[in-house]
Amino acid sequence: xxxxxxxxxxxxxxxxxxxxxxxxxxxxxxxxxxxxxxxxxxxxxxxxxxxxxxxxxxxxxxxxxxxxxxxxxxxxxxxxxxxxxxxxxxxxxxxxxxxxxxxxxxxxxxxxxxxx
Numbered sequence: 001x002x003x004x005x006x007x008x009x010x011x012x013x014x015x016x017x018x019x020x021x022x023x024x025x026x027x028x029x030x031x032x033x034x035x036x037x038x039x040x041x042x043x044x045x046x047x048x049x050x051x052x053x054x055x056x057x058x059x060x061x062x063x064x065x066x067x068x069x070x071x072x073x074x075x076x077x078x079x080x081x082x083x084x085x086x087x088x089x090x091x092x093x094x095x096x097x098x099x100x101x102x103x104x105x106x107x108x109x110x111x112x113x114x115x116x
Contacts, residue, residue, distance in 0.1 A: 007057065008034030009046060016041055025049060029079065030057030031069060037062075044068050053079030054091060061086050 009024035010032045017039040021032040024046045031046035036059045043055040044067040051057075054069030054076040061084070066077045068090040076091035 008036075009048075011036050015039075020044070021046065027051070029053050030059070031071070032056055033059050035059060038064050040064065042067065046070075048072060048076075053077075053081065054093070056081050060084075065089075066091060 006028045007026055008030045009026035010021040012033070013035045015037045016033070019038070019041045021038070021041055021043045022045050025031050026047070027049050028051035029048050031048040031054045032043045033056045036056070038056070038059060038061045040063045041061070042065045044065070046054050046069045048054045048057070048071045050072040052071050052073055052075045054071035055066045056078045057080060059078070059081045061078065061081060063085045064083070066083075066086055066088045069076050070091070071079070071093045074093050076093040077088045
């Protein structure tokens, strides 16, 4: 249960592996994480209260579960992030104009680079 005034309620600018990033909030973007690299993490129940990317913003995610996050404006799972092999479910936004199904095609990019 952490909060960030503007970005990255749970984590800001780091590398996380096999972590649970849950129950965090921020007033703007990236309720769970902002500017992070996440490997095999669970990102759940985070809020970007009046912004985008309830789960993550401006991050790279590899084999992560992005579940039940909320964004005040749109894109509740991730925004301006790259996801490789991630699973998204139950992310919501009151004003969302793109849902998880629409984003799935965008997220299925080439295989991720090997973790060092």
